[in-house]
Amino acid sequence: MNQNTKQKRSAASWLAELAKGRYGEYALSVLTALLGVACSLIPYFIIIRLITALVNGTAELPRCLTLCAWMAGCWVLRYVLHSVSTSLSHHATFHVLANTRVRLLDKLATLPLGTVLDRSSGSYKNIIVERVDSIETTLAHLLPEMTTNIVGALAVLVLLFIEDWRMGLSMFIVLPLGILCFMSMFSGYNEKFQRTVTATKTLNDTAVEYISGIEVIKAFGQSRTSYAKFVSAAKEGADCFIDWMRGSLFGQVAGMAILPSTLLGILPVGCLLYMHGTLSAETFLAVIVLSFGVMQPLITAFSYTDDIAQVTTIVGEVAEVLSGKDMQRPERAEKLPADNAVELKDVRFAYHDKEVLHGIDLHIAPGTVNALVGPSGSGKSTIARLIASLWDVKDGEIDLGGVDIRTLPLAECTKHIAYVSQDNYLFDLSVMDNIRMGRKGATDAEVIDAAKKCGCHEFIMGLENGYQTVCGASGGHLSGGERQRISIARAMLKDAPIVILDEATSYTDPENEAVIQSALGRLVRGKTLLVIAHRLSTIADADQIIVVNQGKIEATGTQAELLASCPLYQTMWEAHISVKDDGEVA
Numbered sequence: 238m239n240q241n242t243k244q245k246r247s248a249a250s251w252l253a254e255l256a257k258g259r260y261g262e263y264a265l266s267v268l269t270a271l272l273g274v275a276c277s278l279i280p281y282f283i284i285i286r287l288i289t290a291l292v293n294g295t296a297e298l299p300r301c302l303t304l305c306a307w308m309a310g311c312w313v314l315r316y317v318l319h320s321v322s323t324s325l326s327h328h329a330t331f332h333v334l335a336n337t338r339v340r341l342l343d344k345l346a347t348l349p350l351g352t353v354l355d356r357s358s359g360s361y362k363n364i365i366v367e368r369v370d371s372i373e374t375t376l377a378h379l380l381p382e383m384t385t386n387i388v389g390a391l392a393v394l395v396l397l398f399i400e401d402w403r404m405g406l407s408m409f410i411v412l413p414l415g416i417l418c419f420m421s422m423f424s425g426y427n428e429k430f431q432r433t434v435t436a437t438k439t440l441n442d443t444a445v446e447y448i449s450g451i452e453v454i455k456a457f458g459q460s461r462t463s464y465a466k467f468v469s470a471a472k473e474g475a476d477c478f479i480d481w482m483r484g485s486l487f488g489q490v491a492g493m494a495i496l497p498s499t500l501l502g503i504l505p506v507g508c509l510l511y512m513h514g515t516l517s518a519e520t521f522l523a524v525i526v527l528s529f530g531v532m533q534p535l536i537t538a539f540s541y542t543d544d545i546a547q548v549t550t551i552v553g554e555v556a557e558v559l560s561g562k563d564m565q566r567p568e569r570a571e572k573l574p575a576d577n578a579v580e581l582k583d584v585r586f587a588y589h590d591k592e593v594l595h596g597i598d599l600h601i602a603p604g605t606v607n608a609l610v611g612p613s614g615s616g617k618s619t620i621a622r623l624i625a626s627l628w629d630v631k632d633g634e635i636d637l638g639g640v641d642i643r644t645l646p647l648a649e650c651t652k653h654i655a656y657v658s659q660d661n662y663l664f665d666l667s668v669m670d671n672i673r674m675g676r677k678g679a680t681d682a683e684v685i686d687a688a689k690k691c692g693c694h695e696f697i698m699g700l701e702n703g704y705q706t707v708c709g710a711s712g713g714h715l716s717g718g719e720r721q722r723i724s725i726a727r728a729m730l731k732d733a734p735i736v737i738l739d740e741a742t743s744y745t746d747p748e749n750e751a752v753i754q755s756a757l758g759r760l761v762r763g764k765t766l767l768v769i770a771h772r773l774s775t776i777a778d779a780d781q782i783i784v785v786n787q788g789k790i791e792a793t794g795t796q797a798e799l800l801a802s803c804p805l806y807q808t809m810w811e812a813h814i815s816v817k818d819d820g821e822v823a
């Protein structure tokens with residue numbers, strides 16, 4: 238996805254965009270950190286003055302004590318400024334992280350469903366929680382601490398050159414070696430880190446799959462197979478981590494060891510110059526003290542090399558989701574739908590490369606009841622999802638009231654269509670709030686009214702806490718039939734003029750299905766209704782029955798017309814009747 242976008246935009250540009258609106262706080266954070274570094278450098282000058290006074294024999298106790306008090310003051314101030322800088326950068330960063338997570342979730346709502354489903358929920362959780370968390374180090378620490386420490390080290394280096402340029406040069410005997418060691422970490426780092434990230438993702442997915450499928454695993458005694466899959470993912474993860482650590486550890490450890498040994502370069506040179514009488518003792522001592530002022534901030538700055546190397550991968554994952562291609566919908570509609578008719582014109586659709594709809598032409602008149610029937614896998618749900626704008630057609634056109642839905646804003650389509658899928662997802666909220674999702678701002682009385690009309694008031698009142706009963710994760714505290722009935726009430730509360738029910742009553746028992754069907758009959762009066770149903774008796778009175786077979790429309794008509802002219806429908810009806818006669822299904 239979006240290789241081009243990824244190539245065009247660097248991690249730094251993405252970070253700058255994510256941090257938009259917080260630049261002031263970051264600038265202030267860097268400024269206070271710089272003042273902190275300045276405070277940490279002042280003690281070096283004081284030490285030099287003390288050394289000079291001691292060497293020259295001009296040192297006096299009160300003056301020495303005053304200088305020590307100044308040093309203590311600078312150190313205290315440095316920590317105060319450091320804390321202020323860190324607080325500012327963290328305050329800004331946690332807001333940026335929260336906004337980034339909101340942006341990611343908003344983005345998922347505007348991406349085509351197919352793009353969203355291409356990744357597992359484990360991967361999304363990984364990106365939205367872990368990856369976004371990892372940006373914290375970059376924004377809250379790297380920016381103020383690394384930049385200021387590098388600036389601080391450079392400032393002291395300049396002073397060292399001013400003190401004695403030859404000694405300044407001697408710093409470069411060991412310093413480049415240390416820096417080179419740190420830099421060596423970058424070789425192959427990205428690939429290795431990327432592999433580690435992928436392995437972690439697989440581990441996440443396997444764990445989520447194991448937990449989601451725990452019912453099947455237990456029922457079919459598959460714990461060994463699934464467990465083996467998880468163990469292998471965990472092992473792969475460990476191998477990747479070890480490989481990545483091995484590749485970067487040497488450079489980091491060698492760099493950390495070499496940088497402080499800069500003295501090995503300046504001591505011999507200093508001794509030589511001192512013995513030749515071209516370097517005074519106080520300058521020599523001052524240079525030694527200043528060299529610590531170069532090394533200490535550099536070591537702090539280089540301790541972040543690991544994080545720098547990870548930035549591209551971390552930001553890249555977040556950016557990949559954020560730069561995903563939205564459904565092509567305009568902000569405003571040029572023309573609004575004239576009525577609630579739906580028309581499919583030579584619609585073709587493919588999941589990835591596999592075409593599953595091969596030129597669908599269909600007219601659904603406003604205010605009519607329509608049913609999609611056909612063998613399993615024939616493409617009924619796909620047609621419903623395309624009309625509901627969950628995906629865009631690959632070819633052809635879908636019109637809503639005479640207007641191509643691609644020229645309507647998504648919100649306009651959503652306003653016109655209420656879609657109840659097979660999944661009937663309920664959130665871990667109260668029954669009241671789950672139904673209220675149908676229409677934001679609906680009063681409790683309106684929610685209860687919708688539930689009553691859909692025939693679910695009785696069973697809701699029988700739940701532990703009535704309408705305040707929490708549905709559990711994915712509605713897990715309720716039965717399949719109860720979930721379906723609440724989903725229908727939610728759709729009905731929305732009161733959209735077009736209603737699509739994709740096997741919305743498949744889990745419901747015959748008795749309750751009859752209640753729902755009669756409630757639906759009243760509720761959808763005057764609306765355009767499209768139902769997908771396997772129980773043909775429930776759609777026998779439909780104005781139009783559309784028979785779908787292998788991604789094509791086989792026939793359309795009323796029940797009587799199809800029984801007279803469509804062999805596939807006849808077969809399906811006979812099969813349905815025979816099962817009904819056996820008493821298995823009503």
Ligand SMILES: Nc1ncnc2c1ncn2[C@@H]1O[C@H](COP(=O)(O)OP(=O)(O)OP(=O)(O)O)[C@@H](O)[C@H]1O
Pocket residue numbers: 354588593611612613614615616617618619620
């Ligand atoms: N997300 C998906 N990714 C890839 N292929 C898919 C996806 N969803 C459905 N398909 C395939 O598209 C074809 C049509 O599926 P669809 O769900 O529309 O059929 P259906 O008629 O509604 O089936 P059923 O009655 O069993 O629900 C099938 O071959 C199915 O395997």
